[in-house]
Amino acid sequence: MSDPVLAAGGVLYRPGDNGVEVCLVHRPRYDDWSLPKGTFEPDEGALAAAVREVAEETGVAGIPEVCLPEVAYTLPNGRPKTVRFWLMRAGASGPVQDTREVDRIAWLPPAEAAERLSYPDERPLLDRFAALPPVTAVVALVRHAHAGERKKWAGPDRLRPIDPVGHRQAGRIAAALTSFRPRHLIAAPPLRCKQTLEPLAKALDDMPIVLDGAFAEPSDAADLTARLTMAQARLTQLRTDERVVVCSQGKVIPPLLALLHGVEDDEPFKTRKGDGWLLTWSGERLLDASRL
Secondary structure, three states: OOOOEEEEEEEEEEEEOOEEEEEEEEEOOOOEEEOOEEEOOOOOOHHHHHHHHHHHHHOEEEEEEEEOOOEEEEOOOOOEEEEEEEEEEEEEEOOOOOOOOOOEEEEEOHHHHHHHOOOHHHHHHHHHHHHOOOOOEEEEEEEOOOOOOHHHOOOOHHHOOOOHHHHHHHHHHHHHHOOOOOOEEEEOOOHHHHHHHHHHHHHOOOOOEEEOHHHOOOOOHHHHHHHHHHHHHHHHHHHHHOEEEEEEOOOOHHHHHHHHHOOOOOHHHOOOOOOEEEEEEEOOEEEEEEEO
């Protein structure tokens, strides 16, 4: 079986005169109406691809808020295709960039947009959007990038830097989260956490990175429960800032996410270095934790 074609896109919305409106694009090649989407570029992550494709096809910088269900189908040539979608709030707008692919866009109420869509497989995404309460805050929680091996580092562990693999991972984090337009960047005190956010900070006009020990691994494992309580309290405070990026560590993120979900098993929340999560809230309610 052929490898699936991987694509990504967005349910892009904005406030309208009579409620929210969703953006659809018209593609003259197929004479269809669809949600904006497109295939990955080489070495591109799914979220970065979704943001780029939405911007190219609509002229709007989408601000990611929550991951939506994947859409899978078979192309006419028999090859499977999978599209990963995010809900995105409309940010700055300009002209459509990919004029060869898209010749018109339309902003419509969700029910009207669902009727105009040419592909029934995309309509459940609009149903999912319509069922969501208003998103009030999103926190991108990432694990620091690769930093070599601890046993091979002779200096203090807090000063262990990211390595070449880590620098590439940090670049991908910046590519995925620049359009997220965070209001604050926060890192646990170890150098590798701060370095992970530096490319993102540079892309955001040298936004300062604030160090916060609430998101650091404690030196004594017995103190982890107290540290998680601190981290949870800090996230409660950060939700008032709408959009924040936090870089933490591998022994903190899984149990913190389990705590936020009210479960004991943190295995589903294991996070690779250079990877992370979008935590989406409506008021005090955690709506979703979706992997980057």
